[in-house]
Amino acid sequence: xxxxxxxxxxxxxxxxxxxxxxxxxxxxxxxxxxxxxxxxxxxxxxxxxxxxxxxxxxxxxxxxxxxxxxxxxxxxxxxxxxxxxxxxxxxxxxxxxxxxxxxxxxxxxxxxxxxxxxxxxxxxxxxxxxxxxxxxxxxxxxxxxxxxxxxxxxxxxxxxxxxxxxxxxxxxxxxxxxxxxxxxxxxxxxxxxxxxxxxxxxxxxxxxxxxxxxxxxxxxxxxxxxxxxxxxxxxxxxxxxxxxxxxxxxxxxxxxxxxxxxxxxxxxxxxxxxxxxxxxxxxxxxxxxxxxxxxxxxxxxxxxxxxxxxxxxxxxxxxxxxxxxxxxxxxxxxxxxxxxxxxxxxxxxxxxxxxxxxxxxxxxxxxxxxxxxxxxxxxxxxxxxxxxxxxxxxxxxxxxxxxxxxxxxxxxxxxxxxxxxxxxxxxxxxxxxxxxxxxxxxxxxxxxxxxxxxxxxxxxxxxxxxxxxxxxxxxxxxxxxxxxxxxxxxxxxxxxxxxxxxxxxxxxxxxxxxxxxxxxxxxxxxxxxxxxxxxx
Amino acid sequence: xxxxxxxxxxxxxxxxxxxxxxxxxxxxxxxxxxxxxxxxxxxxxxxxxxxxxxxxxxxxxxxxxxxxxxxxxxxxxxxxxxxxxxxxxxxxxxxxxxxxxxxxxxxxxxxxxxxxxxxxxxxxxxxxxxxxxxxxxxxxxxxxxxxxxxxxxxxxxxxxxxxxxxxxxxxxxxxxxxxxxxxxxxxxxxxxxxxxxxxxxxxxxxxxxxxxxxxxxxxxxxxxxxxxxxxxxxxxxxxxxxxxxxxxxxxxxxxxxxxxxxxxxxxxxxxxxxxxxxxxxxxxxxxxxxxxxxxxxxxxxxxxxxxxxxxxxxxxxxxxxxxxxxxxxxxxxxxxxxxxxxxx
Numbered sequence: 075x076x077x078x079x080x081x082x083x084x085x086x087x088x089x090x091x092x093x094x095x096x097x098x099x100x101x102x103x104x105x106x107x108x109x110x111x112x113x114x115x116x117x118x119x120x121x122x123x124x125x126x127x128x129x130x131x132x133x134x135x136x137x138x139x140x141x142x143x144x145x146x147x148x149x150x151x152x153x154x155x156x157x158x159x160x161x162x163x164x165x166x167x168x169x170x171x172x173x174x175x176x177x178x179x180x181x182x183x184x185x186x187x188x189x190x191x192x193x194x195x196x197x198x199x200x201x202x203x204x205x206x207x208x209x210x211x212x213x214x215x216x217x218x219x220x221x222x223x224x225x226x227x228x229x230x231x232x233x234x235x236x237x238x239x240x241x242x243x244x245x246x247x248x249x250x251x252x253x254x255x256x257x258x259x260x261x262x263x264x265x266x267x268x269x270x271x272x273x274x275x276x277x278x279x280x281x282x283x284x285x286x287x288x289x290x291x292x293x294x295x296x297x298x299x300x301x302x303x304x305x306x307x308x309x310x311x312x313x314x315x316x317x318x319x320x321x322x323x324x325x326x327x328x329x330x331x332x333x334x335x336x337x338x339x340x341x342x343x344x345x346x347x348x349x350x351x352x353x354x355x356x357x358x359x360x361x362x363x364x365x366x367x368x369x370x371x372x373x374x375x376x377x378x379x380x381x382x383x384x385x386x387x388x389x390x391x392x393x394x395x396x397x398x399x400x401x402x403x404x405x406x407x408x409x410x411x412x413x414x415x416x417x418x419x420x421x422x423x424x425x426x427x428x429x430x431x432x433x434x435x436x437x438x439x440x441x442x443x444x445x446x447x448x449x450x451x452x453x454x455x456x457x458x459x460x461x462x463x464x465x466x467x468x469x470x471x472x473x474x475x476x477x478x479x480x481x482x483x484x485x486x487x488x489x490x491x492x493x494x495x496x497x498x499x500x501x502x503x504x505x506x507x508x509x510x511x512x513x514x515x516x517x518x519x520x521x522x523x524x525x526x527x528x529x530x531x532x533x534x535x536x537x538x539x540x541x542x543x544x545x546x547x548x549x550x551x552x553x554x555x556x557x558x559x560x561x562x563x564x565x566x567x568x569x570x571x572x573x574x575x576x577x578x579x580x581x582x583x584x585x586x587x588x589x590x591x592x593x594x595x596x597x598x599x600x601x602x603x604x605x606x607x608x609x610x
Numbered sequence: 611x612x613x614x615x616x617x618x619x620x621x622x623x624x625x626x627x628x629x630x631x632x633x634x635x636x637x638x639x640x641x642x643x644x645x646x647x648x649x650x651x652x653x654x655x656x657x658x659x660x661x662x663x664x665x666x667x668x669x670x671x672x673x674x675x676x677x678x679x680x681x682x683x684x685x686x687x688x689x690x691x692x693x694x695x696x697x698x699x700x701x702x703x704x705x706x707x708x709x710x711x712x713x714x715x716x717x718x719x720x721x722x723x724x725x726x727x728x729x730x731x732x733x734x735x736x737x738x739x740x741x742x743x744x745x746x747x748x749x750x751x752x753x754x755x756x757x758x759x760x761x762x763x764x765x766x767x768x769x770x771x772x773x774x775x776x777x778x779x780x781x782x783x784x785x786x787x788x789x790x791x792x793x794x795x796x797x798x799x800x801x802x803x804x805x806x807x808x809x810x811x812x813x814x815x816x817x818x819x820x821x822x823x824x825x826x827x828x829x830x831x832x833x834x835x836x837x838x839x840x841x842x843x844x845x846x847x848x849x850x851x852x853x854x855x856x857x858x859x860x861x862x863x864x865x866x867x868x869x870x871x872x873x874x875x876x877x878x879x880x881x882x883x884x885x886x887x888x889x890x891x892x893x894x895x896x897x898x899x900x901x902x903x904x905x906x907x908x909x910x911x912x913x914x915x916x917x918x919x920x921x922x923x924x925x926x927x928x929x930x931x932x933x934x935x936x937x938x939x940x941x942x943x944x945x946x947x948x949x950x951x952x953x954x
Contacts, residue, residue: 130807155813167801168808179883184813192883229812410775431778439776446773449792463778489796503777 075236075268076100076123081137082293083118083127092118094293096137100285102235103266105258107279107300109309110289112522113492116272117163119289120238123270124158125151142235156185159229161239165221166213174216174224175209181232199227203257218396219250223257230261237261239271243278244519247395247548248583251278258282274522277311277551277587280304281328301325309523312551313587315599332591339602340592346609349601361386361542362407362437362511366416369402376402378566379416384511384542389533391553391574392546393584394563400546401442403563404513407544408439420511435464438509442516444500445489453491453499454484464507475502478532494525501532511542518549530556554578554586554597655764656727660720664713671712759798766797831870838863
């Protein structure tokens with residue numbers, strides 16, 4: 075179905091190619107997962123399939139790409155629309171119309187499908203994706219998971235034999251992500267569609283995959299059966315990590331397989347001391363205490379009566395569905411967002427009544443689109459500006475940045491940094507004011523495993539120094555890695571809060587993979603490793 | 611269409627009171643029939659723009675002087691200019707009449723802007739696309755995408771300004787402006803690139819089955835026709851232009867463009883999903899606008915005829931049914947605080 079032969083691709087002005095000598099063959103009806111570190115060329119590889127690379131992005135392409143018998147060199151992306159359905163990273167940015175039904179029909183209008191057939195296909199697609207009740211809704215009013223499914227539907231109506239998706243679940247909460255992936259698996263099984271998707275968080279997609287293609291930083295692509303590629307890949311889900319650690323053969327890819335393989339390990343762990351972990355201890359009062367916080371948008375109660383304590387020396391994870399009020403709560407706690415009721419105290423003062431400069435000395439917030447805070451041409455200028463804003467000694471921010479992200483060329487334009495480096499820069503800018511409490515909104519979006527581990531280390535460091543950290547995130551494995559405490563929000567209310575082991579392990583949606591395999595107190599491979607080392 | 615009629619009406623008069631009434635009618639219409647949708651929020655911005663235009667026009671009136679006759683309100687020293695700038699006067703005595711005139715001209719422009727603003731906040735630009743002839747589809751799509759940029763920009767600015775507060779920066783100097791403009795521009799650029807990629811990947815702009823020759827012909831016909839229409843409209847609006855240029859050119863321009871539309875529409879390779887027919891109320895609303903414009907052609911002053919026109923123009927605000935909007939869900943369900951969070 076897809077044949078990529080001897081492809082080397084480089085962007086104009088780039089020193090080295092993004093993809094080098096790529097050979098990849100995909101049979102009809104296969105589900106291919108493309109993975110690899112951030113910035114390694116996953117999106118470029120996907121773009122090759124419908125000609126957006128190089129027609130749209132520019133750059134130099136060698137070799138041939140053939141999809142469904144059509145060479146992309148001879149056909150523009152628009153001519154390939156009926157063969158390859160391409161869904162970009164942010165579904166909302168790619169919507170052309172404004173209601174669900176019209177969006178589904180848009181592609182067919184371009185192809186000149188007969189109106190009667192069009193009507194029928196729209197209905198079929200609505201049913202196939204389970205979004206029939208959303209048909210008249212505006213696209214903006216949908217939740218993230220629904221938007222992603224509409225985006226998939228909008229290309230499915232053209233009946234393409236190949237579907238290409240760029241990180242379809244990166245912005246979704248665990249439940250929506252599973253919905254979308256289940257939809258894709260169904261397309262592969264029921265319609266024989268060939269699906270190619272890029273993904274950072276492998277833990278959910280690997281069970282569905284027929285082929286895993288790993289894009290390395292040098293532009294090489296290794297493809298093969300999931301078990302064989304993951305056995306050597308540096309980027310692996312926790313389950314595979316556990317399998318490698320325990321030496322299971324063949325490598326388990328699903329929780330079910332792992333549970334069956336893990337009987338001996340579980341027996342060994344039952345004698346081991348449970349992971350009390352160095353982080354678990356009594357919390358002495360809150361650095362930040364919030365009581366009865368409420369925020370309304372018109373008739374909508376975004377946050378209702380939330381009580382929250384952030385003790386010194388702790389990392390708290392804030393979880394919950396897309397749109398459950400997490401971001402709104404963070405902004406209200408920082409004092410910049412609106413608050414219609416309740417009380418927030420940080421070291422005795424309410425940050426909303428302090429001047430903005432004083433407020434950020436107590437509570438720093440890294441917003442969801444972190445790049446909103448960056449506006450200068452170079453990292454140096456950005457750091458200097460932030461030192462001036464915080465009235466601190468020159469070089470504070472630059473020193474922080476080096477500590478967070480290692481050496482970064484100070485002349486780089488912040489826009490050219492990788493996602494992880496950008497986040498580190500914004501975090502450094504906010505930490506320059508030395509806040510006691512740090513809030514982060516979805517920091518793991520677009521980060522690979524390496525960058526996430528680095529971020530987890532930084533946040534643990536902040537907590538060790540006596541600060542309090544609150545992270546809103548969908549990434550369960552990241553929470554298991556970094557947090558001491560967890561809080562779950564639903565419809566603006568805090569429905570659970572407490573020790574991370576209790577909150578996570580008892581919930582089927584939020585349980586990390588290791589907990590699903592080994593049962594309650596074990597959240598991460600580190601827990602297991604430490605317990606076994608203690609014993610021996 | 612309705613707003614267009616009102617705008618035509620506004621361009622026909624300099625009477626301050628009447629212009630005020632036109633603006634009032636536009637505002638009433640927006641207040642009464644504004645759908646719950648993102649683009650509906652932009653009307654206030656247009657009102658501000660209108661006010662700014664009036665102020666600027668009056669300031670220019672004062673700065674460059676004008677008619678030197680009439681009651682002097684404020685005697686400013688005149689700035690002597692070199693002889694080559696003869697005919698232009700800097701400052702100088704400000705007369706009540708010139709002030710009045712520049713105010714009226716400014717208000718006329720403002721009324722035009724506000725009428726367009728009313729159209730923009732009332733009509734869903736994408737629905738407009740459905741009413742266009744097929745030949746104009748691709749141009750129309752480009753225009754609509756451009757139009758939707760405005761509300762998105764507003765949202766983006768709000769988000770970035772909020773983020774600025776996190777850096778403790780409350781300054782109002784040029785640096786602060788730059789801190790807002792650069793991330794917003796970056797955001798807008800990135801977003802439009804993504805949209806373009808998505809449209810391209812979904813077959814926007816596929817070639818139809820038309821041969822090269824027929825495409826050139828229909829393109830040329832369209833171009834000539836539209837130019838004719840432009841000249842005709844200008845001549846109709848500018849009362850000093852020769853009358854020959856007005857109606858005849860306008861009509862023949864429409865005719866030529868019509869043939870072009872028909873020719874290229876025949877070979878267009880795409881179809882419409884559930885076309886959006888005009889119902890009685892849509893025709894009624896548009897008709898009211900036309901009646902208002904016609905009334906203003908009959909008279910330039912405030913009298914029974916123009917007043918009647920305005921009353922007719924205001925009718926749709928009161929009698930047409932409430933619009934149903936897919937965005938109604940935006941305020942009703944709890945599934946959207948994410949959007950609300952971004953917007954606030």
